[in-house]
Amino acid sequence: MKSRPIITAGLVCAAVAGLAVWIIHARLFGHWLQVHTGTVNEPGPYYGFWSGFGSDLTEFGIIGAIATGVYQLVKKYNCHYPRCWRVGNHPAADGQFSLCYRHHPDYQGKKPTQELIQRLHREHMERQAAILARLPGVHEHLAAKAGDNGVPGPGAPTAQADRSGNT
Ligand SMILES: [Zn+2]
Numbered sequence: 001m002k003s004r005p006i007i008t009a010g011l012v013c014a015a016v017a018g019l020a021v022w023i024i025h026a027r028l029f030g031h032w033l034q035v036h037t038g039t040v041n042e043p044g045p046y047y048g049f050w051s052g053f054g055s056d057l058t059e060f061g062i063i064g065a066i067a068t069g070v071y072q073l074v075k076k077y078n079c080h081y082p083r084c085w086r087v088g089n090h091p092a093a094d095g096q097f098s099l100c101y102r103h104h105p106d107y108q109g110k111k112p113t114q115e116l117i118q119r120l121h122r123e124h125m126e127r128q129a130a131i132l133a134r135l136p137g138v139h140e141h142l143a144a145k146a147g148d149n150g151v152p153g154p155g156a157p158t159a160q161a162d163r164s165g166n167t
Helices: 003-024 025-036 048-051 055-077 114-149 158-164
Strands: 090-093 098-099
Touching: 003 114, 048 055
Parallel strands: none
Antiparallel strands: 090 098
């Protein structure tokens, strides 16, 4: 926390010092810059570098970017089980994991069969129906509590509301 102003001041001082040196030796530095960016003395010592190995530097950057993209795609789509290289397109734990059929707990290491698909679908529909059936009851319960408390709309249950609701 305290070192941050010191670092900032140091950087500012270094920048000012660099600028002063640059202005004092403007001609010398200008020549140095021309040689090192290859705008003067073309067949000089750096010509071979920039027309040879140096011209490939951007390609290394592009190859690196492509490799990073491929790596991220693999990390996104491959199975989350350690050291598994299959495509993980079966979500588990409410989408927290993407797993292949071999590592998904519902499939028990086998490819999902017609029977398993139909059973899991039926169970899912039953769960949804049960949740939907309970919703109106929950709403009425909250409305009743709010009415007892004298507060319009569903509010947080208080000790008064709990007592009157139980009796
Ligand atoms: Zn897997």
